[in-house]
Amino acid sequence: MIIMGIDTAIRCTGYGVIDVQSVNKMSILDCGVIKNTQSMPHSECLRRLSCGIRQLAETFKPDVVSIEDAFSGRNVKTAMILSLARGAAIAALAEKHIPVYAYSPKTAKKAAVGFGGASKEQVASMAAALFNINITDIPLDSTDALALAICHANAASRPELSFLLPKPV
Amino acid sequence: MIIMGIDTAIRCTGYGVIDVQSVNKMSILDCGVIKNTQSMPHSECLRRLSCGIRQLAETFKPDVVSIEDAFSGRNVKTAMILSLARGAAIAALAEKHIPVYAYSPKTAKKAAVGFGGASKEQVASMAAALFNINITDIPLDSTDALALAICHANAASRPELSFLLPKPV
Numbered sequence: 001m002i003i004m005g006i007d008t009a010i011r012c013t014g015y016g017v018i019d020v021q022s023v024n025k026m027s028i029l030d031c032g033v034i035k036n037t038q039s040m041p042h043s044e045c046l047r048r049l050s051c052g053i054r055q056l057a058e059t060f061k062p063d064v065v066s067i068e069d070a071f072s073g074r075n076v077k078t079a080m081i082l083s084l085a086r087g088a089a090i091a092a093l094a095e096k097h098i099p100v101y102a103y104s105p106k107t108a109k110k111a112a113v114g115f116g117g118a119s120k121e122q123v124a125s126m127a128a129a130l131f132n133i134n135i136t137d138i139p140l141d142s143t144d145a146l147a148l149a150i151c152h153a154n155a156a157s158r159p160e161l162s163f164l165l166p167k168p169v
Numbered sequence: 170m171i172i173m174g175i176d177t178a179i180r181c182t183g184y185g186v187i188d189v190q191s192v193n194k195m196s197i198l199d200c201g202v203i204k205n206t207q208s209m210p211h212s213e214c215l216r217r218l219s220c221g222i223r224q225l226a227e228t229f230k231p232d233v234v235s236i237e238d239a240f241s242g243r244n245v246k247t248a249m250i251l252s253l254a255r256g257a258a259i260a261a262l263a264e265k266h267i268p269v270y271a272y273s274p275k276t277a278k279k280a281a282v283g284f285g286g287a288s289k290e291q292v293a294s295m296a297a298a299l300f301n302i303n304i305t306d307i308p309l310d311s312t313d314a315l316a317l318a319i320c321h322a323n324a325a326s327r328p329e330l331s332f333l334l335p336k337p338v
Contacts, residue, residue, distance in 0.1 A: 043338045046256060047263035070249050080239050080252040087215055087256025094216035169212045 001156070002029070004062035005108075005149030006053065007142075008085040010045045011036050013052070014139070016146035017060045018131075020153045028131040029060055031142040042081075046088040053092045065093050066152035067169070068144065069102035090169060100169040103151050105144060111151035111164060123147050170325070171198070173231035174277075174318030175222065176311075177254040179214045180205050182221070183308070185315035186229045187300075189322045197300040198229055200311040211250075215257040222261045234262050235321035236338070237313065238271035259338060269338040272320050274313060280320035280333060292316050 007014040016031040034052040036045040056062075067090070070083060093100050106116035113126045123143035128135035130150070138146070155164040176183040185200040203221040205214040225231075236259070239252060262269050275285035282295045292312035297304035299319070307315070324333040 041337060043259050043263040043269055046260040050260040050264060070253075076245050076248055079245055080248050083249040083252030084239075084256035084259065087253035087258075088260035089256075090212050090253065091215040091219040091257035091260065094212040095219060100212055168210060 001064065001153070002060055002062045003064055003066060003149045003152050004056060004060060005066045005145040005147065005152070006089060007068055007144040007148060008049070008082070008089045010042065010049075010081050010085045011038065012141050013049055013085065013089070014142035014145035015053075015056060016127075016142050016149045017056070017062065018146070018149045018153060020157060023157050026130070026150070026153055028127070028133060028146075030056075031138055031146055033139050033141045042084060046084060049085055050088045050092045053089050054096070057093065057096050057098060062098060064152065064156075065098055065100045066108075066148040067100055067102050068108070068148060069104050069166075071104055101152055101155075101166055102169050103148055103155075103164070103166065105147075107164060108144065108147040108151040111154045111161060112147040118147075120144070170233065170322070171229055171231045172233055172235060172318045172321050173225060173229060174235045174314040174316065174321070175258060176237055176313035176317060177218070177251070177258045179211065179218075179250050179254045180207065181310050182218055182254065182258070183311035183314035184222075184225060185296075185311050185318045186225070186231060187315070187318045187322060189326060192326045195299070195319070195322055197296070197302060197315075199225075200307055200315055202308050202310045211253060215253060218254055219257045219261045222258050223265070226262065226265050226267060231267060233321065233325075234267055234269045235277075235317040236269055236271050237277070237317060238273050238335075240273055270321055270324075270335055271338050272317055272324075272333070272335065274316075276333060277313065277316040277320040280323045280330060281316040287316075289313070 017029040110116040182203040186198040279285040
């Protein structure tokens, strides 16, 4: 099962793609960020995000995508801008009929690293060990996306974590 | 100039397409709604919305799109769901490089009907008179979209209303 984790945001969207062969065997296919400059209008950010996610989906053909859920513990304006990015991303994936599951950042990090408050650096060092790659190959802004992918891998394949599995978005 | 007004929402998105020949001469090309049932998951609603808007853009080739702005006078959850729909719509239009302008519903109705608090029925009857069509041909859920299109037509072509013209989204 190929899982792509996406940590959407209007200016910097992290992604991480993993290949889950079995409960205890997973490898990393790619991780990185889709960056938009501060000066870009929202429409251009959404266009780049939408195209970028479509390209990733075509390249890696994920069976499923794991994204951050729409938690509302932010101010309304921030939540609305984040939702613009989520809407563009979910639409691009839905057009390819790829199911999308959403987890809170805390759930994702707890399921991936064992600690919901883990820092980006802690997730990066756990991911480097898990996938046996160099920590410098993991952009810090892709660590939340990797945690989301690992979280879904665990929720979907480990019976003791199946209670975490949400309904698709 | 072809202007498409879009009143986005996750369950029912209204649209109205007008052809502006000159300051005092405009005709209607189409109006209607993209409906999603209550039981559809968000991803399916966004897929249908995104595809629907792309099809409308391909059919009518609008020079510009006028949408409702992201006003925050709603609760956070409603605002976030509305923003999902806006994100999917703006991304679909941005991929076709169609500029998008946003107006508040009040500004749109004031510029179109002369009264910011106009009801859907009032907008429909004004639009029926303006375009010389039967009021029963205007779905009530498309009236806000028509007001958005007329508002942009006025802001873009009437010097005395040019102060309304916002920056593209």
